[in-house]
Amino acid sequence: MDRRKFLQNSLALGVAAATAGMSGCRQQPLDLEPVAAFAPGEPMPWINWAANQSCTPEWRSAPASVDELTEALKTAKGCVRAVGAGHSFSPVVPTDDTMISMDLLSGLVRHDAEKQQATLLAGTRMHAMGPMLHSVGQALPNMPDMDYPSIGGAIANSVHATGTTFGSMSSYVKELKLATLSGDLIECSEEKNPEIFKAAQTSIGSLGIVSEITLQNQAAFNLTEVSSAENLNDVLDNIEQRCNDHRHFEIFPIPYSETCLTIATDIAKLGDQSIGEDDPQAVNTVRRVFDATSWIPLVGESLYDKILTTALAGESETVRTGPSYQVFPHVRVVRFREMEYTVPADAGPACVREILKTIKDKHLPMCFPLEYRYVKGDDIWLSMFEGQAGCSISVHQFGDLEYKKLFAEIEPIFWKYGGRPHWGKIHTLDASKLAKLYPKHWQDFHEVRRELDPQGRLMNRHLKTIFGS
């Protein structure tokens, strides 16, 4: 019997129990009401991927050249926000006034074979970057586990992947061009306009709109990724060694289970072969097992853990191998909401253990696996990794289930460990609290921001909350 069949049979047992007179499961799916309704012929809303943010801007622009971008900024009205792929969970994009879409500013501008650097238009989606860079013999050294975002959006929010020797996407930026509301195009790097550069490497779109980005890449390479089911405590007890053993290492702890899933990724060796493939719907299978078992009085949660552990035990590892840009990302079709904080790297194991204990102790209806990653420290003013290596821990809830109350139970744990929230994910911190998390450069950043946007026209309601008016 394979694992899926085992889970399905176990699910059937849960359903049988339910029909035997026990009360229903405790997490009721919400109606999938659209966050913004649309009727043909009416103004079209913008809605993010997670469908928890929306707006209907009065003016929309989709520049197809850098000149068109600077002109659009110069003539823009009201609050101006840029949008890439719309993958942020936090309300960084919504504006009622002017929205500038970067969809058409996509492509490879130039490359330098000697330096292994490439310049891309900021609207280039990451799924397009892999083949583009490959065609000139280059590859990103590291890449997030999904490739839907634009590179401009990834930089704006310090999007990251995993690997103790790899920084966030922002840390690979060597130069960028920043289009401002005045219609200027500012070139910046460590040498040219260095203060604007350090602010623009992670700015949440509050300085202007980045039009071009030059990335430090490396020669194209192949990777092999190995996924396994393991005991979480064993992995956490040995986490430093596990990270040192691999180019990239991450964990997916499963609430209510002692089993976790690990992914170790290394440079491919001759003869490596893929075994297995993604099933983007797998978390829905886990959800059905959780829903069918976890509510059963006294034994439900342990039954769920037993089913998962048994289903996952004894199976061989799953392997994916190929060009790096094909191995790093994975298909993501089950929509969810996400909160992520980065705590100091050393605090990672204690923090994730406390989160899992809280979920269990409070019987929180969460079965979506957490994600646990490490990222190298950097010197980018508002990067979550500024001044220290970080352990990024993500908490998820299915897109049709209530999430705010659950995240509210978890968020204080991150605060206790000195966590910094991911700018593009859900959190509740305001400027006064965030300033304390970035003591070194918070004021430096805002001096640059006020210089470039003295009227605060790039600040929507959310940015006013996180940065202060």
Next chain:
Amino acid sequence: MNRLLSHTLSPSNWRPLPQWAVPRRIVLLCIASALGFSAPLTAQPDARQMSLFVNNCLQCHTRPETGAPVIGVAEDWKTIASQGEEAILVNVVQGIKGMPPLGYCSACSEEDLRVMLRFIVGLPSKSGDK
């Protein structure tokens, strides 16, 4: 992150990673179609719309593993086509199941989306199409 569970929970029907050769072939088919090699009644996106189509729609609609209907596979689109253009448009804008709102395309106008959905679903073109 779904991949973790997917790896361990779906050992059947394993196959190698999808290769970019397939999307490239499909992109060429799209371009050929746009240039007039397809049935005359099918919508024809202009160059700008085709750029948006390639950047947004094709990232899922060329990959069977996403569960999205695949461009060029008529069977995948039958049920969708039967809903009619207006209902499809509403689903595209609001998102449905794994389909993200606006199909990721924040630059698309209602007319852009209409042309693209006619093109990909195989609905008849309207007078406004190129």
